[in-house]
Amino acid sequence: MCHSQMRTLIFVGWVLFYVSFLLSIRKMWTGKYVRSPLARTLFTNMVTDSDTSGHEAQKWYQCSPDMLEEKVRSLFVQSHLDTETQAFLNRSVEKSSWLFTQLYHSLFSTIFSPVISRTSINGFLGRGSMFVISKDQFQRLLRISPEWKGERMLDLGAGDGGVTEVMGCHFNEVYVTEVSTPMKWQLQRKRYSVLGIDEWHRTGFKYDLISCLNLLDRCDEPLKLLSDIKKSLVPGTGRLILAAVLPFQPYVEIGGSWVRPKEHIKVTGKMWEEQVMYLTTEVFQKNGFDVEAITRVPYLCEGDMYRDYYVLDDAVFVLKPQD
16 A cells, blocks of 8 residues: 555544544533633533523523612613524524534634634634624614614624624624634725724724623733723713633733733622622723613624534623713
8 A cells, every 4th residue: 555545544543533532522512611711611511402491581681680789770772682692592593403514614613723713713604703782782782773873883892793784784884803713814805994893993084883792801901991991982972892711811812822911800799690790880980980771691603513503601881081
C-alpha cells in the first residue's frame, strides 16, 4: 500500500472515530466538562430540557415585584413568550436535528478553537444566532408604535445582526460595531454601516438610540463604555437599551482565553431582582443614567448537537441620560 493511501485511511479512520465519539457523548454532555467561564455560565443557567413547554418557558419572564424598591417596581414591564420568540425556538430545534451539519460544525470548532475565538467560528459557520427581544417587546419597552421612525441608531457588538433587525426597522440609518471579522462580513452583507470599535463615538453625529445588548460583561472597560454612550446620544431624546446577563459575571475573551476585564464591576445580590437593583442604583445612576423601563427575558442562542438551544437570564433596561 502506497504512502498516500495509508494517509487517507488514517484520516478516514480518525474522522469515523471522532464522529462516533461525538455521538456517544451527545446524551451525557454536562457542564462540568466546560472550561470557559462563558460556556460554564450557559450550562449553569440553561433549561434542563430543550423541549420546554410553554408553561415552563414562562418562568423565564417571572419577576417578584416585592423585591424591587418602589421607584423601580413601577418601571417593570412584564414580558411573555410570544410568537416571534417561539418561532426562534422552533428554528433552533430544527437546526439542531441536522446531524451532518452539526457534525461538520463540531469538527470545525474542534480544529480551530485553539486559534480562533468562538464568535469568529460562529461567524464562519453561520451559526449561533442570538435572540433577546421580539419586535413587540422592543416597541413596548420604548413606548413606540409599529410605525414610529427615528433618524439614527447604533448597535454595539451586533454579532450577525439578527437582533439588530428587530430594532433597525424603526430607523433611517443603522450603524453597527463588531470585533469579529467574520461577523463584520455578515453585517456588511446585510447592508449595515460597520464602524470601528474606536470610531463610533467620534463620528461627529449623535444617535437617537444606542443598543448595548449583553456587552457590558464582555468588554474591558464597561464604565468608559457607558460614558462614551452617554456623550453620543441625542440630548434630551436619545436612549440606551442595555441587556445584561444575570448573575453578572464579567469576562473578556482574548485569543480563545477568558480573563477579567480592566474595569471589574462586581454586582452584589444573589436573586435576579437584587442584581437589577444594584445595577440600577450603583452602576447606571452613578454613571449618569436613569432607568425608564425594565423587563426580564431569556437570552437565547441557537444550539448544537448537544442541545437544541441555550438559555441565559437577561435583564433589559431602557436608560435615559441624566440632565
